[in-house]
Every structure is written in structure tokens, then in C-alpha cells.
Amino acid sequence: MFRNITQIKLIAFTALFFVLFDNVAFFQNVADVYPLSSFENIAFVLSLGVILFAFTVLLFTLLSSKYTTKPFLITAVIVSSFTNYFMNTYHIVIDDSMIRNAMQTDMHESMDLFTIKQLAYLLLLGVLPSIIIYKTKIEYGSLKSEIILKIKTIALSILIIIIILFSFNKFYTSFFREHKPLRYYTNPTYWIYSIGNYAGKTLNSGPVCLDKMGEDCKITEEENEPKELIILVVGEAARADRFSLNGYEKETNPLLEKEDIINFSNMYSCGTSTADSVPCMFSLFGRANYSYKKGIKTENILDVLMHNDHLEILWRDNNSDSKGVALRIPYEDYKSPANNTICDEECRDEGMLVGLDKYIEAHKNKDILIVLHQMGNHGPAYYKRYPKEIEKFTPTCKTNQLEKCTQEEIGNAYDNAILYTDYFLSKVVNFLKPYSKEHATAMIYMSDHGESLGENGLYLHGMPYFMAPETQTHIGAMMWFGDEMKKDIDTAKLKSYSNKAFSHDNLFSTILGLFEVETKIYNKNMDILKDATIEE
Numbered sequence: 001m002f003r004n005i006t007q008i009k010l011i012a013f014t015a016l017f018f019v020l021f022d023n024v025a026f027f028q029n030v031a032d033v034y035p036l037s038s039f040e041n042i043a044f045v046l047s048l049g050v051i052l053f054a055f056t057v058l059l060f061t062l063l064s065s066k067y068t069t070k071p072f073l074i075t076a077v078i079v080s081s082f083t084n085y086f087m088n089t090y091h092i093v094i095d096d097s098m099i100r101n102a103m104q105t106d107m108h109e110s111m112d113l114f115t116i117k118q119l120a121y122l123l124l125l126g127v128l129p130s131i132i133i134y135k136t137k138i139e140y141g142s143l144k145s146e147i148i149l150k151i152k153t154i155a156l157s158i159l160i161i162i163i164i165l166f167s168f169n170k171f172y173t174s175f176f177r178e179h180k181p182l183r184y185y186t187n188p189t190y191w192i193y194s195i196g197n198y199a200g201k202t203l204n205s206g207p208v209c210l211d212k213m214g215e216d217c218k219i220t221e222e223e224n225e226p227k228e229l230i231i232l233v234v235g236e237a238a239r240a241d242r243f244s245l246n247g248y249e250k251e252t253n254p255l256l257e258k259e260d261i262i263n264f265s266n267m268y269s270c271g272t273s274t275a276d277s278v279p280c281m282f283s284l285f286g287r288a289n290y291s292y293k294k295g296i297k298t299e300n301i302l303d304v305l306m307h308n309d310h311l312e313i314l315w316r317d318n319n320s321d322s323k324g325v326a327l328r329i330p331y332e333d334y335k336s337p338a339n340n341t342i343c344d345e346e347c348r349d350e351g352m353l354v355g356l357d358k359y360i361e362a363h364k365n366k367d368i369l370i371v372l373h374q375m376g377n378h379g380p381a382y383y384k385r386y387p388k389e390i391e392k393f394t395p396t397c398k399t400n401q402l403e404k405c406t407q408e409e410i411g412n413a414y415d416n417a418i419l420y421t422d423y424f425l426s427k428v429v430n431f432l433k434p435y436s437k438e439h440a441t442a443m444i445y446m447s448d449h450g451e452s453l454g455e456n457g458l459y460l461h462g463m464p465y466f467m468a469p470e471t472q473t474h475i476g477a478m479m480w481f482g483d484e485m486k487k488d489i490d491t492a493k494l495k496s497y498s499n500k501a502f503s504h505d506n507l508f509s510t511i512l513g514l515f516e517v518e519t520k521i522y523n524k525n526m527d528i529l530k531d532a533t534i535e536e
Contacts, residue, residue, distance in 0.1 A: 004139040007069050007146070008061065008153050014073050014133065015056035018188060019049050021125055022080045025087035026052075026185035033179055034171075044171045047164045052186060054164075058157035059189065061150055066140060074130045080188040081126030085118050089403055090380070090459040093184035094191040096198040098462050100275045100292070103198075108335065108346075109320055112381045115401045181467050201292050211297055213284060214304035217512075217519035219311065219367065226484045228367040228515055229360065229439035231428055234278060235421065235447030236319055236376030237461060238476040240265065242418050245478065250393060252418040255426035259480060262494050264528075267477035269449040270504040273462045277448040278323040278373075281504035284521060287465075295324065301508050302329050304519070305369060311515065312363045316352040317373040326371070335375075346384055349374045349424045353431055360435065367515055372428070376421055379451060379460050382413035386420035393419075407454050414453055421476075429480050436482025442514060446507065447475040477502070487534070494532035502528055 005013075030048060034041040063072055083094045092098065140146060165172050175182070184190055240246050244253045245263040270287035271277035280290045282300040305311050306329060315326035318334045334340040334352050342351035352372045360368060377385060381400040393412035397405035405413075425445055432441040450472040452458035461472045481489050509526040512519065513533070524530045 004137045006149070007064060007066075007138050007140065008057075008149055010069065010073070010133065010136055010138060011060045011064060011153075012057055014077065014129075015053050015060065017077075017129060018056055018080060019053045022084045022187040023049075023052065023185070024084070025091070026182070026187065029182055029185050033182065040171075044168050047168050047171075051161055051164050052189070054157045054160040056189060058154060058161075059192070061153045061157070064150070066146075069138065070133055073133050076188045076192070077129045077133065078122070078126040079191065081121045081124075082118070083187055083191050084125060085121040087185060087187070089117065089401075091457045092460060092462055093181075093464065094194055095184060095464055096194045096201060097271070097273050097276050097464070099191075099194050099198040100202070101273050101462060104275050104320060104323065109378070112378070112384070112400055115399075117401060117403075181464070184464070210299060210303075213299040214517075214519045214521045215307055217304055217307050217517050217521075219308050219515060219517055221310070221516070226438060226440045227365070228369075228442075228485075229432065229435050230368070230442045230444065230511075230514060231370045231372060231432065232511070233425065233428060233443065233445040234281075234319075234371060234373045235445060235476060236274065236374050236378050237449060237451040238377050238418060238421060238447035239450035239471050240267065240474040240476050241471070242415060243476045246476075250415055252415050253422045254419075255422050256429075256478070259426065259429050260491065262479045262481075262491060262498050264477040264479070264502055265499050266501045267446065267475050268501070268503040269447070269473050269475050272449050272465055272468045272472045274320065274448050275323055277504065279325055281446065281448070281507050282325045284508050286505035287503065300325055301511055302326065302369075302371075304512070304521070305515065305517070308517070311367040311369065313369045313371070314359060315371045315373065318347060318349050318352055318375045319373045319378070322373065344387060346375070348387065349376070349420070350427055353427060356431065369511070369515070374421065374424070376447070377414060377417040377451060379414075382410070382417050385417035390420045390423060391416050402454070402459055410453050414451070418476075425478075432480075432482055436484060438484075439482070440484040440488070441482030442485050443480040444507075444510075445479070446477045446504065449473065450475050489529060490532045490534055494529065497531065 027045065027049075030045055034044060036042050036045065060073065086092055087094070141149070242248055242252060243263075244251050245256060245261065246265045269277050270280040270290060279292075279295040279300070280287060282302060283290055283295055283298065284301070285294055302313055302325060305313060313329045315322055315329055315331045316334050317326075317331065318340065322331065332339055335347055337343045337347065340347035340351035341354050342348045349372070356370065359370075375385060380402050383396055383398050393415045395409050396413040396416065397409040399405065402410055425443070428443050432443060435441050449461050450470075451461050452469060452471050455469060455471060458469060463469070463472055465473070481491060506526050506528050509523045510528045512522045513524075513527040513529055
């Protein structure tokens with residue numbers, strides 16, 4: 001079983017293993033586009049298998065050497081068992097954004113994703129073949145013969161790819177032009193490419209030099225003018241069509257419907273994952289111009305506000321972290337009982353409100369912005385995202401293995417988590433009400449992205465934006481204003497256009513406008529509240 005074979009044969013056997021066992025999602029998606037109802041389509045799909053095999057052999061041969069072949073093949077097999085599981089189970093793709101999410105995921109989130117099925121994938125498709133690769137004895141020839149063999153293998157692989165491309169030219173012309181997303185499911189080639197893409201976008205040759213923005217900002221207020229007290233709630237995975245405020249048939253917003261809420265029914269995210277959306281929504285660039293490197297090297301809206309001595313900012317986080325947004329402002333972790341006093345099987349979002357009264361009292365002579373980053377509807381363990389007394393919609397999915405639950409059970413668990421967000425946001429509003437006579441109070445809520453709940457076989461989030469369904473980009477969003485703030489904001493006027501299309505891109509200038517910040521980087525056309533502002 002572990003007899004001596006050449007390095008190239010071991011690579012070829014491993015490549016064949018990948019094609020046969022780790023590309024189920026790829027071939028399923030190909031078959032959806034090219035139904036196996038004709039001989040031509042069957043032949044084309046088989047040709048894809050051959051090309052994938054030849055390309056994998058080519059890639060591994062280029063990366064192989066006496067000391068790297070086994071470590072590289074074992075690593076590829078182990079990682080591919082994980083990517084295979086996530087693509088087959090949740091129908092997600094492993095692009096550079098998903099790599100960034102994985103790199104920024106903490107242990108708590110990782111455990112939410114762990115299942116027995118995932119362990120089975122790891123053991124059968126990762127550990128077992130890795131043992132075989134490790135035990136296999138590679139027979140090496142002289143340096144000259146190894147080089148010649150490698151050149152022959154590379155040339156043969158390229159020749160096979162060229163012959164097949166020309167033989168099925170009609171198919172491959174449309175395949176590459178019209179069905180580009182299909183390649184995202186190839187395993188291991190696409191995740192290897194994505195890691196390279198992630199490294200290229202992330203790694204820097206030296207220390208990051210932060211580009212300053214809005215250093216000219218100033219807040220001009222009269223001495224007796226009420227200080228702003230604004231709470232910005234960053235939601236998690238809350239899609240717009242599950243809010244009864246947006247017409248959803250289930251009553252998921254019973255408490256907010258009793259408040260004077262301005263609901264934005266047509267709000268869209270600038271990303272489909274927390275790692276992309278949160279930094280993007282706080283940046284000046286907007287989705288069209290934002291990139292990870294721009295985000296980390298340029299000041300965000302919180303930094304801009306901190307250029308003014310009249311304002312204090314606090315970030316409290318019950319999610320993974322701020323994704324780099326709060327690196328230069330006071331930050332408090334509320335994921336553990338060390339800070340969060342409201343915890344059962346996990347710490348609850350409402351715990352972030354405890355003690356805020358003391359913070360406000362300590363800074364009562366300044367404008368205040370408080371950011372609360374929710375755990376919200378973080379999947380797939382939606383049933384953990386709310387206390388048991390909140391559970392209204394049943395039956396619910398009580399596992400993170402969504403494939404074991406019905407669509408109704410998954411939807412009910414998700415809707416209960418939305419119901420808890422309704423409860424939490426109503427608590428934020430009622431927390432602010434007592435301050436509304438002395439402060440200009442407001443609450444802004446925006447989710448970071450949406451969520452797929454099994455529509456068209458898709459679960460969770462993180463699809464590339466251009467191919468993401470609306471369920472992952474159309475988000476819940478709303479505002480509430482206290483009595484003093486209503487003297488400056490015509491809420492009736494705001495409600496009249498609150499169904500217009502807005503996005504995370506509007507947040508930067510909207511916050512500047514709320515705090516009456518004067519700066520060249522303020523864009524009145526991007527300020528949601530500009531047309532509803534009452535001019536003195």
C-alpha cells in the first residue's frame with residue numbers, strides 16, 4: 001500500500017482524489033448550467049474533470065520539491081476537506097473575503113460552526129488521505145532525471161488542457177465568458193488562488209502609515225445648546241425582509257412598531273460579510289471605491305470625529321471585534337461575563353447597555369457617540385442568539401447543522417433572533433428617552449449584511465457581491481430621534497422619503513451631519529438627513 005512511487009505519481013493520485021471526492025459542489029453547479037441530458041453536455045462535464053485534474057497536477061508539480069511535496073499535499077488535503085464541507089453544506093464559495101473572515105473569526109464563532117459532519121469530512125477526506133501520503137515512500141532519481149520528469153509532466157499537463165479547450169471550444173467560450181462564478185467552486189485550486197489574492201490585498205511591505213482625514217473638522221455649538229447623545233447599533237446578519245416593519249407577515253417587530261421609528265426599507269450593505277461591511281460602512285470611500293488596504297491605512301468616521309475635543313466615542317462589542325474600526329478609540333469587549341452582566345449560554349446584546357448611564361454622566365459636557373456591535377443573527381446557530389423566553393416562533397432548528405432542519409425550523413430560529421433584536425433596540429430607545437430633554441438623542445440601527453436561509457440552496461452569507469442574492473445585501477435599518485433632536489430633524493419629511501434606496505455609503509456623511517461637523521469631506525448629497533434638516 002505504501003510502496004515506492006515517483007513524486008509525480010503521488011501528485012497525480014492526489015489530484016485524482018481531489019477531482020473525485022472534493023469537487024462535488026463544483027460538478028453539481030456545472031450540471032445545473034449544463035444538464036446531463038445530452039451526450040454533448042456529459043462529454044463537456046467529463047472534459048472539465050480532465051482539465052481540473054491536469055491543472056491540479058500542473059500546479060502541484062510547479063510547487064513540488066524533495067522537501068515540500070508531502071507537506072504541501074497534506075496541507076492541501078486537510079484544508080480541502082474543510083472547504084469541501086462548507087461548499088457542500090452551506091453552498092458558499094471560498095474567495096479572499098471568506099479567507100479574511102476565517103482569519104478574523106474567534107474561537108467562539110468557530111465552535112458555532114463545528115459539527116459531527118464536519119469532523120467526518122476531516123477524518124475521511126483529510127486525515128485518512130494525509131496518512132497515506134505521509135506513509136508513501138517517494139522514490140527520487142538524480143537531480144537531472146527529476147528535472148526532466150518535471151518538465152515532461154508540466155508540458156503534458158499543458159498539452160492536455162490545450163487539446164481539450166480546442167476540442168470543446170464552443171462550450172468553453174461560453175463557460176469562461178458567461179459562467180465565471182462556476183470556477184469559484186473548484187477545489188483546491190480556487191482556495192489556493194484566494195489565499196494568494198488575500199495575501200496580495202492584505203500584506204504590506206512595511207508598517208501601515210495612517211492617512212489623516214477631516215483634520216479641519218470642527219463642531220460649532222452655542223454654549224447652552226443640548227449636547228448630542230447618539231447610539232449607533234451595528235447589527236449582524238439581519239436581512240430586511242424578515243422585519244415586520246418592512247411588511248414581513250410574522251410580527252418580528254412588535255415593540256419597535258409602538259415607537260416613533262423611521263424605518264429605511266430600501267437599505268443595502270457594502271459587503272456580504274462582517275470583515276468587509278463593517279470597515280466599509282465606517283469609511284469615506286463607499287462600496288465602489290473601498291478596499292481592505294484603503295480601509296486600514298485611512299482614518300474612518302470615528303477617527304475624524306476624534307479630531308474634535310468636544311466629542312467622546314465608546315465602542316462596545318458583543319460580536320467578534322470591530323474589524324479594525326475601533327483601534328484608536330475606547331473599546332470594550334462584551335462577549336464574556338467579565339464585562340457583560342447579562343449572560344446565559346452566551347452573553348446577550350442587552351448587556352451592552354448596562355453601565356452606560358455612568359459613562360454618559362462622566363462625559364455629560366460633551367457630545368457622545370456610542371457604538372454597540374451586536375451578536376444579532378450570527379449563524380448558523382440562530383437558536384443561541386436569543387434567550388429562551390423570547391422564543392415565539394416554533395418549531396425551531398436547535399442545531400448548527402442546518403441541513404438537518406426544515407426550512408420552517410431554520411426560518412423560525414432566525415425570526416426569533418430578529419425578535420430579540422426588536423427587544424434590544426426598543427431597550428436602546430427607552431434607555432435614551434430619559435436623556436431626551438437635556439440631550440439631542442438619536443439611535444441609528446444598520447445591519448452589517450443580510451443572510452441566506454436556504455433559498456436556492458444557499459445558507460449564511462459571504463458570497464461575492466456581484467453574485468450575492470438580495471437576501472445577503474438588503475438589510476434592516478432604522479432611526480429614532482428624541483424630542484430635542486426633533487427640533488432639528490423633520491421626522492415627517494424624513495418618513496416621506498425613507499423608502500428611497502440608501503446604503504452603507506450614506507452613513508459617513510449622515511453621522512457628520514448629525515453632529516453638525518463642519519469639514520471639507522462632508523458630502524451633503526450623501527447625508528440621509530439633509531433634506532429633513534430644519535434650517536434655523
